[in-house]
Amino acid sequence: MSRTALLAASTAAALTLAACGGPAALPPSAGFGPNPTLPEPHRGMFPTVKVADAVGWPAGATPTAAPGLRVQAFASGLDHPRWIYRLPNGDVLVAESAAPPKPEGLKKDEGIKGFFQTLFMKKAGSVTPSANRITLLRDADGDGIAEMKSVFLSGLTSPFGMALAGGRLYVANADSVVSVPYQDGQTEASEPPVKLTDLPAQRNHHWTKSLVASADGSKLYVGVGSNSNVADHGMAEETNRAAILEIDRMTGVSRVYAGGLRNPVGMAWNPESRMLWVAVNERDEIGDDLVPDYMTSVTPGAFYGWPWSYYGQTVDERVKPQNPAMVASAIRPDYALGAHTASLGLTFYDGTAMPRYRNGAFIGQHGSWNRSEPSGYKVIFVPFAGGKPSGPPQDVLTGFLNAQSQAQGRPVGVQTDRTGALLVADDVGNVIWRVTPAA
Template identity: 60%
Template sequence: MNRPILTALAAAAFLAGCGETAKLPAEATIGPAPQLAAPDKRMIPTVNIAPAVGWTDTAGPTPANGLAVTALARGLDHPRWVYTLPNGDVLVAESNKPPKPKEPKDGGDGLFAQIRNKVMGMVMARAGAGVPSANRITLLRDANGDGVAEMKQVFLQNLTSPYGMVLVGNELFIANADALVKVPYTEGQTSIATPPTVVTDLPAGINHHWTKNVAANREGTKLYVTVGSNSNIGENGMAAEEGRAAIWEVDVKSGAKRLFASGLRNPNGLGFDPDTQVLWTVVNERDEIGSDLVPDYLTSVKDGAFYGWPWSYYGGHVDGRVNPQRPDMVAKAIPPDYALGSHVAPLGMTFSSARGMPPELANGVFIGEHGSWNRKPLSGYKVVFVPFIGGRPSGPPVDVLTGFLNAEEKAQGRPVGVALDKSGALLVADDVGNVVWRVSKAR
């Protein structure tokens, strides 16, 4: 039997179910001081993906008591991120992973590495992430405020796997997979034909983590851009990680950038606390050391701080798989503020507002948990709320939107980006259901 067939068969066997089951209760890996299990050192990683099936008819997720959910728009093409313009129009980045660069036939890898790559490709396909990127931003307009958009049209196209968006003055900044770009914007316009201008290039290439997000400070003078790692734990060599696993600060006027924080394996959701103006992010931590490790997290982001990746996690917990070891870097690593649970895959994050939410959801952050592919049992696949008091997380996450998994543990949807609309209601991009959901107070 030739090697490609053997590799494919081995990968299929992996996907039939492999790896260990979580030993810790899920709640033990959540909070400011999560319990960290011993690493599981087996060669074959845990694989347990919820196959993507989408929603049937007019079905949708289940809101928490006191909330209602409507489909702001259906029939989108892999919606990943949402952004609300000042006039209430909603921009949706319809996007997916850019094409993989051509590599040598064997890539210098052994059979196990080829099997792992095949497994990951099959995982992504089953998760609904195998479709080509639409590479566009669509505008949604709900003129009568009934929670359903009457207008859905292409706003900007021919982008490169766009993700985060932010408006500063009359310029819309977009985080493509390979660059931060901008276009002029006039309030109320429904499409833009002007080609984007590059503000600054961003690390791209192999794109193990391709998503880039962007947020602006209150003054509109600085932008903050997330860039995920190019590997799980640096196995592609640290030269391939130059400028990655980091958050960059970009000057709005000049486009000059500097490294703001590093050691963040895959930061996604990003935003400033409206009360303290402290920058926060959610981060996807490393894989393949068990269902209990490593908890993904929510953390404030300090200027110049290093958060451990790849040499350690949660401060000084050394990852023995990384070679060479760097005790000097481990000594610098600071622990994150709040664990969200192992492998929940937090992507979206936005601060709440009392304008459109009940009092118990008025102060804190909403987080879109895309869901695990490497944990038994499954985790994530929901939108949660983490309450804040005095600018800090103050209690366990509260489920806001659930039901993305059906009774057979297949994914009807998977939440990604979250944002507030003009009224303060919560918008959720669902990239498997191809829907943007709107969550508001029940009438």
């Protein structure tokens, strides 16, 4: 049998296995809230893989907004938009980005599992050449549609997080934090980027690097995901990973601010408590309902379990050697966001246009691949009171999966605009959606 035929046969077999995963044991809602259901782990010969084919939106189609809301395209024709940042004058920056290519040596090292993972991610629309740029969008006439689109900064390396501090715009590449000077109203960077510090970049199993600045602008906080599912390549490859790093903006010196966070992506400051919160993607391959993604307040110096335990001190028996001391120190997260939902975007609502959402959190859920029944593929809202979650999740945008369970879009970053509308980056639809009151 030729190599091409063998790969085709292997692919067909893998797809068949994925389709035979069976129904989820629990409803998706069981994995939400402060006390999610944590069933016994289940490990089959092959992990469940069920990926929604990325097909894009038919002409004129949009997601479905919750009652009392409407949605329209703020900007379209983008190239894999992942993250959104609002500038002080109301302009919106969008990171058009995808994973950096892996060196050939690492491709071979990851073997057949890595091959199939890449194959399924291609189906999901997650493997595409990276545009490597930050694009500026401007809605000067206030009609809710960006009539101006310009390249603000290009030639980057899989950029993701952005933050303004001390008159400079900082960008978290997959391998470094860089910055350029910024003045209100600029439509393109006036100078090439200058590197502040390197970031962990070997293998880059999780490549996205989110970024926020402290209130006084003296510190930057970068979310760095793990290099594997559960330390598959050893802990030596996990140095300064599965963590939030605190970087001194003047010197570039960094330290681990909090650890044990498998893939910390969306970060935002809570408007009531002033604490840093983060949305975290948890581990895979132990069942449809394990492990719930979560959002949590971040305690400086704290440890949240990865890889030795999950959702506090529930031990993951796959990880060898075990580490009882680290497990005993693991903090339980504040609020579960559903198993395998790929909860990436996080922003707190501080606007006035939609007062029912005041102080609560919007979360962009990219959608599952390791679940026999899909989860995620939506934007949700979690109400807060006194700086803590105070109720069940509410759907804000749905309809990203069509009747054939194909992905018309997949939400990632969420951010508010200057009017208090919600902006949502859709990296399959190549759109920034804008959500406003229906009236």
